Amino acid sequence: xxxxxxxxxxxxxxxxxxxxxxxxxxxxxxxxxxxxxxxxxxxxxxxxxxxxxxxxxxxxxxxxxxxxxxxxxxxxxxxxxxxxxxxxxxxxxxxxxxxxxxxxxxxxxxxxxxxxxxxxxxxxxxxxxxxx
Amino acid sequence: xxxxxxxxxxxxxxxxxxxxxxxxxxxxxxxxxxxxxxxxxxxxxxxxxxxxxxxxxxxxxxxxxxxxxxxxxxxxxxxxxxxxxxxxxxxxxxxxxxx
Numbered sequence: 001x002x003x004x005x006x007x008x009x010x011x012x013x014x015x016x017x018x019x020x021x022x023x024x025x026x027x028x029x030x031x032x033x034x035x036x037x038x039x040x041x042x043x044x045x046x047x048x049x050x051x052x053x054x055x056x057x058x059x060x061x062x063x064x065x066x067x068x069x070x071x072x073x074x075x076x077x078x079x080x081x082x083x084x085x086x087x088x089x090x091x092x093x094x095x096x097x098x099x100x101x102x103x104x105x106x107x108x109x110x111x112x113x114x115x116x117x118x119x120x121x122x123x124x125x126x127x128x129x130x131x132x
Numbered sequence: 133x134x135x136x137x138x139x140x141x142x143x144x145x146x147x148x149x150x151x152x153x154x155x156x157x158x159x160x161x162x163x164x165x166x167x168x169x170x171x172x173x174x175x176x177x178x179x180x181x182x183x184x185x186x187x188x189x190x191x192x193x194x195x196x197x198x199x200x201x202x203x204x205x206x207x208x209x210x211x212x213x214x215x216x217x218x219x220x221x222x223x224x225x226x227x228x229x230x231x
Contacts, residue, residue, distance in 0.1 A: 016205060018203055026139065027139040033204070037146040037149070044156070044218070047218055047222060048157050052160060055163070067226055081212045081219075085209055
């Protein structure tokens with residue numbers, strides 16, 4: 001039950017972070033909006049990658065690897081988009097309440113995930129080249 | 133930033149870049165759906181984009197003024213929903229293409 005209440009509170013905060021504190025300098029609000037849009041574009045790039053992998057990649061040597069890759073990228077893209085609005089709302093509230101900005105560990109997490117994925121793909125490509 | 137209008141213009145440009153990124157995803161999804169012959173997902177992918185593009189254009193118009201720009205939380209959630217919808221279209225098409 002508490003999980004449901006927490007999720008509803010989270011979503012409500014996305015819609016109305018302005019119900020607390022005082023409006024910050026408009027330039028900070030706009031900077032926050034631009035950061036949100038940059039994260040949205042990151043999510044869209046991951047989704048584009050997933051769609052491209054599903055449509056244009058030939059079947060890879062490991063069974064279902066192509067589909068797994070596409071699904072992973074699509075899910076990651078959606079998660080990045082959700083995280084974008086959550087971070088935007090947290091930042092807006094922090095600015096309004098004149099508190100410190102929320103910590104942002106996600107960029108490092110995403111960078112690691114993408115790096116690991118790239119290494120896996122290099123291994124797959126080399127394996128395929130060695131086989132042929 | 134010594135130019136007080138720079139923030140507005142930078143934000144408008146960010147919206148424009150976002151609308152363009154959405155167009156790329158709409159086209160990739162639309163092409164995939166047409167290839168898999170799933171009319172519903174093709175319609176969602178291709179017709180969803182104009183809706184989001186118009187919303188973005190309206191936001192850009194609001195930012196073209198000089199007064200304090202109205203905040204846009206509801207609009208931002210709509211864009212998250214749009215991106216998640218495109219992810220779901222992609223997932224549906226992956227399932228269809230392997231089925």
